[in-house]
Amino acid sequence: MRQKLVLHFPSTVVEQPFVYHLVKDMKLMVNILKANINPRKEGRMVVEVSGEKEDFLEGVEFLQSRGVKVFPLEQEIVWVKEKCTQCGACTVICPSGALSLKRPEMEIQFDDDKCIICEYCIKACPARAMEARY
Amino acid sequence: MLVKRTYEEINAKIRAGKAVVVTAEEVVSMARERGVEETAASVDVVTTGTFGPMCSSGVFLNLGQTKPKIKIKELYLNGVEAYSGLAAVDAYLGATQIPETDPANKRYPGDFNYGGGHLIEELVAGKEVLMEATSYGTDCYPKKKAEKMISLEEMPQAFLFNPRNAYQNYNVAVNLSDKTLYTYMGILKPDLGNANYSTAGQLSPLFNDPYYATIGMGTKIFLGGGIGYVSWFGTQHAPEAPRGDNGVPLAPAGTMAVIGDLKQMDPRWLRGMSFLGYGASLMVGIGIPIPILSEEILRHTAVGDDEIFAPVVDYSEAYPQGTGDTLGQVSYAELKSGEITIGERVVPSAPLSSYPGAREIAAMLKEWIQKGEFMLSRPAFTLPATNEGVDYMKSVGPAFSE
Structure with missing residues (x-):
């Protein structure tokens, strides 16, 4: 499956690696469409994620467990x-x-x-x- | 075989529904396949078209009198000022005028979401606009203030009168500087990021009659979706611009002033435009029929995009400073391919003029003529082909009649 997502990173987690784990651990293809990430500030990213459905769901769960808010891209x-x-x-x-x-x-x-x-x-x-x- | 036709003969064929009409796009391949002579022998009329932003456009309005009467000194329509230094309720609304309240480029680059061009489109679309008029009052025109909603239908007269339209050739705009430019030629990205052009090329009216053999005062045309007329040579008309061997100018050359009743026009072909950082404008649809009076006239209409060249101009320095420098010439065939080569660089190109719009206009005009609904008119005199201005003596008498 393939879906565009909006990710909100609270300032407390913005310096942690996320894309690495999505790619390495969940074998997802992550295409960063737009990113606004700065040290110690709240960040926002628009990504297109594709991969197997279970991996996708695992990825979303992983992000949420680390405090990242995940929204489907509706804009x-x-x-x-x-x-x-x-x-x-x-x-x-x-x-x-x-x-x-x-x-x-x-x-x-x-x-x-x-x-x-x-x-x-x-x-x-x-x-x-x-x-x-x- | 020497092809000779008169306006009368062509109109007789149109009336009989027998005129052979092709567009300026169709005639290119036709002439290449069959030759100029044979094509000239069979074709009576070639139709042209263009649909692009034309800033030097506007409308004369008569708003109708109020009771008691008013001699308007200052007039605003939806906040856009129209010039009213004319008789009582006459005014001229220009396409690029913006509302007093628009921050313009104080917040650079300005959006220019609304202006004279948008107002013209709205009027033609039948929308009511807010009229605010003030005056100083006279014995004959005592009223000092008038405010009401008004539509085009309520205005006794309104006509489009554009002092400079349908430029015969135009610059290809590029940017050699290191910052983005916001121009009437669109957004120009730094360091030759893109090249914008703005004519319909082989379909464009004056490219098809490069020496103005048939186009002049009184030529009946497609204007803004309705009927109009060429009324004069346009401002900045420059017929002595350098030309190629085929007669086609290599730089901006001829222009036309055009006129037509606004009430019979169509908002589809008069569109308000917003150029980021530049201002408001009006996109105007124009189509001109070219009577094939001779083989020579057909030969000129058969010129294709690969034989028409435009100058590449830097809008960071050469254009604003008026240096006259160019970065060379490119053909419309190259421009339309989406990439042009400037020196060693390959630069993406984009049109600001709508080629599909131009094609549709030429096709509509062709249909009107084929159906016998649109007759050709002989101009009183043709557009001047030299800088001397109109040669009234060369009025279209003997040279163009039988």
Whole structure:
């Protein structure tokens, strides 16, 4: 299975290794999409975790037992197609390739599997056709 | 075989539903397969299109009188100021005007979520807007203050009148500095992070009539989803820009002023734009039919993206300082591929002008003409092809009629 998670690290555990154990002990593939981790401060990470279901559940349990709060990622970036003028300004701003042009038609395509929710597109879109939803 | 057609002959064919119409995209491959001569012999009209941000746009509004009457000195529509130094209730609302309350770039880069362009889109979409007018009062216009909700329908007249649209070629914007730039050409990442361009290339109107053989004052066009007319050569019209062997300018060259009744337009083709750190604008849809009066005119419409070149300009220094320096030329075929090469560097490229929008406009115009709903009009005179301005003597008399 594969799921995007939001992890909240209390300041007391933020300096402990977690990803190491998820990878090494539970054999999970951890893709860090966004991280804000600083010494002695509360941290936040958005990760995509994939692996066997039991390993996944074990991983979540492990994180929770160490005081990390685990939430499913509910925020998403939505492409409002009716507002999109099909220009292409977003395609060089999107760092993950989620927004791209289909060639030769030059039509915008949005692949939300590739979206890392950096939100750069929201203000880069002159037509304001990209929206963050929670 | 020498191809010669007149406006009258073409219009007669349109009226009979027999005109052969192709888009400026279709004509490229057609001419490459069959040759220019054969294509010119069969095609009567080539339709073009462009749908891009055009800052030099706006609307003349007549708001209708109040009782008692008012001679407006200051006018705000949804907080956006419209120039009212005209007769009583006439005003001009520009696409880039932003509300007084907008922090603009005080909080850099500013969002510019709302401005004249958005207001125009809302009016065309039938929405009511807040009108706030003030005046000093006169014997003939005693009222000093008026405030009400108003819609486009309630306004006696409203027409789009854009002083500079549909630029014939435009810069490819890049950034050589080490900080991100926020421009009307979009976000430019540091150290050649990206290259943004903004024309529809082979579909763009003036690329298809590079010497303005057919486009001029009175040319009937697709404008903002409705009908409009070319009303003059646009501001900064620069026909003497350097040109390639095929006649296509290698730098920003011709421009047009266009006009049309706002009430018959469609918000889909007049869209308010917000450029981070720059301001508000209006995306305008324009389509121009090109009558194939001669083989030469067809030859110009058949120019493809690989034969049209744009200058690459650094927006950290060359553009703002007006140095005139360029970093070379790239073709629209390269720009559309998503990558261009500048010196040793491969740089991702992106359009600000909607190619699918341009294609749709050209296709719509083609359909209107095929159905006999859209006749071509002969301009009173064509756009000036030299810096001397309009050559009124070269008005479209003998040269263009029979």
